[in-house]
Amino acid sequence: MSLAPVIDATREAVRADPANAEAQFRTESTLVGVTEVDVRVGSHTFKVDEPTSLGGTGVAANPVELALAALGSCQAITYRFWADKLGVEIDHVSVRVDGDLDVRGFFGFDDDVRPGFTGVHVTVELGGPESEDRYRDLAQQVDEHCPVLDIFTNPVPVERTIAVRP
Amino acid sequence: MSLAPVIDATREAVRADPANAEAQFRTESTLVGVTEVDVRVGSHTFKVDEPTSLGGTGVAANPVELALAALGSCQAITYRFWADKLGVEIDHVSVRVDGDLDVRGFFGFDDDVRPGFTGVHVTVELGGPESEDRYRDLAQQVDEHCPVLDIFTNPVPVERTIAVRP
Numbered sequence: 001m002s003l004a005p006v007i008d009a010t011r012e013a014v015r016a017d018p019a020n021a022e023a024q025f026r027t028e029s030t031l032v033g034v035t036e037v038d039v040r041v042g043s044h045t046f047k048v049d050e051p052t053s054l055g056g057t058g059v060a061a062n063p064v065e066l067a068l069a070a071l072g073s074c075q076a077i078t079y080r081f082w083a084d085k086l087g088v089e090i091d092h093v094s095v096r097v098d099g100d101l102d103v104r105g106f107f108g109f110d111d112d113v114r115p116g117f118t119g120v121h122v123t124v125e126l127g128g129p130e131s132e133d134r135y136r137d138l139a140q141q142v143d144e145h146c147p148v149l150d151i152f153t154n155p156v157p158v159e160r161t162i163a164v165r166p
Numbered sequence: 167m168s169l170a171p172v173i174d175a176t177r178e179a180v181r182a183d184p185a186n187a188e189a190q191f192r193t194e195s196t197l198v199g200v201t202e203v204d205v206r207v208g209s210h211t212f213k214v215d216e217p218t219s220l221g222g223t224g225v226a227a228n229p230v231e232l233a234l235a236a237l238g239s240c241q242a243i244t245y246r247f248w249a250d251k252l253g254v255e256i257d258h259v260s261v262r263v264d265g266d267l268d269v270r271g272f273f274g275f276d277d278d279v280r281p282g283f284t285g286v287h288v289t290v291e292l293g294g295p296e297s298e299d300r301y302r303d304l305a306q307q308v309d310e311h312c313p314v315l316d317i318f319t320n321p322v323p324v325e326r327t328i329a330v331r332p
Contacts, residue, residue: 148233161288
């Protein structure tokens, strides 16, 4: 199934009223174990945890792995959308994402070390009948329009409020 | 269970050999449906998908929701670690994360609109016997050391390679 009709319908909806372009997303995360977290996203629920080496029980991927999964899955889906938008045929998309992290930042052992990834490596494997040049052009469009790649590579304004209850 | 022993053991391991601070994380994401993605993280597997309004089947949270869940769960776990590190008692941690996104960026309808979040709002609810001031000091330490908050608020170096197979 091509996503072209979804793209066209969205274009028309946004043209009719620009407010239709504004999407809101919400997640709720609650600590339920030493490091085990229950996450709710609409009707979906899943767990996040640290491995035993970091004091958790390893029942699920940890937060930085989830961030890499967000990037990899966003790349894969953006390939699908932009292939359909540009009329590029594509049969296979898989994306490996590797992240390097120096734990001294998280633990506060060295304030010169950032807590997040010092480097991320995205390896995309594409299959299909088009020329390699066409897939490379597609990849460039994907990287310019992939939401989670933007979140990784450019600063996002984040505001935090805190409520303390007795 | 306090995480203080894990923190102490990590400090000693890093002191003995700084290479012990270098952690690598890997995820693999494969498109298996129109927008449905199978993700593998070590022994963990889960799905990512778009809602039907975006052409998917809505079997799981989508990539930008996963990014918000990574942030919320990372905040929750970092509260646990830093409370134990600083000796702050804490009974309850839940974190709501809201993200605003203008879909014109992703769809390429307006190149002046970024594809990622234009704003993210983190709402932390803490419960426990300590003073509000102590929890506010804890929150400041958490925000300085939370890996995924760092990924959102500061640029991460990302390199991408692509392999095309016939």
